[in-house]
Amino acid sequence: MSISRRNALFSIILIAIGTWLFAGCASEHRFIKKTAFQKAHMIVIEFAGPVDEAWALDAYNYAVCEKPDPDIRLKIQDIALSNDRRTVTLTFVDALNQNQPHRVTIRSIASEGKSLGDAIVSVKKVYLGYLFSILIGAMIINNFVFTKYLGLCVFFGTSQRKSTAVGMGITFTIVMVVSAMMSWFLYQFVLQPYRLDFLQIVVFIGLVSLSVQAVDTILRKVNPMLFKAFGVYLVLVIANCIIIAVPLILADNEYNAFESLMLALGAGLGFLVALFLMSSVRERLELANVPPTYRGLPIAFVVAGLFALAFLGFSGMSIF
């Protein structure tokens, strides 16, 4: 009884933190309530109060670009204002690439005679499918081992037995999610506001070692059986480049809380998938007649190369 109550309390706290983070990050300007894509050509911007019509219909006040290339400005064909003067619909000449986040720069918002300053807001597809596509993308399409070539030392070290591979994969996923969420939080709310971006490497590596230590201690107390099974892999987690690469990617791309969670989960599960595939092959390889010069690591590398070629087939695939 007490355990289930504790679990319930814990999940409620988690959900509360999650919604708070999500609400806090949905919009970057206090006067802009919502931004969204509509159909193929349109972006809708919803304001908190009525804006002046003359200001809203002037195309000069909006600059829209895709986030990766800020130099290419998208041409606006038409601007429409809703009757309550709270919603502006921008129609573009060309269809928008909705898989990329867009950035809208709005010049000195005018509302009832007052100017409310400039605003830079980003427009993203936000729905479950998008989160799911990040998860699958990190897991399979951009698998960290086979298409980004990270974490190879641990990958080759622990893929000899299937049981070892699964244990390592699960431990890694847990630590990955914990440390990525912590470093995302620290980056968004401490490093970025105080302009300490240059400290990110030092901070992230420190956080990773701390979270490995924390998972070690907690697991030892809470579930000694699990600790016995997975404890040995915890030390290895720290030597894996993926665990430090994911926070750096999150910091570069400015993902929000849920997207970060999905990317971290995808990276962990992708590592698990890669380890499982590789260990299945290597168990078979032990029975095969491999030339003496290729025994051990060299043949493992060739096998990994074949896997990488296979995973190349997924490249460029987009879900939704």
Place this chain on the structure above:
Amino acid sequence: MPATTKTNFQLISNGILNENPIFRLALSMCPAVGISTTVMNGIMLGIAVLFVQVFSSCTISAIKNYIHPRIRIPTYTLTIATWVTVIDLVLAAYMPAAYKEMGIFVKLIVAFAIITMRLEIFACKNTVSASFWDGIGMGLGFMFGMVALGFVRELLGMGTILGYDVLGFRPLLFFVLPAAGFFCVGIMMAMFNYMELVYNRKKKAKRT
């Protein structure tokens, strides 16, 4: 391991040949597979690793008497992270093109097993000057591995060396593909093994 008695030259050659980080110790494989597509990449990342290795080796061996043994690993990590930040900012400021090419790998030097390993088994037991030469040896060994891989992949994939056209045609476009990195490393390791095998056989033949 007691303090080393090797000369400086032996320390360097040890890093390049006997304990080559890529082909013999099989550590820090990620960049060896990921960005060894050209010789230039290999040289650039090699310089970055050399810098980090030498400076963190010197730092640790200089302060080795003040580090409590129980917190030595976090100390190493933070030292490396500091020097990686330095090289990261320097490269981003002065060589933006090369920095962009290497992408995230410069920052990932912080997770390279080779650097931590050298601090743990060498720098914390030896003098500053010996650690300096050991760091140079390891850095050069890493650079040698990266350049060798880059040489093969650039020559076979694009027919060029350092951007100059050498062959005039493209023999095997396959080698530019990222996946070919795995094959290249595997085949090169096999070659190293083969050389060792032949060498040992000759030695045996001589003895009998």
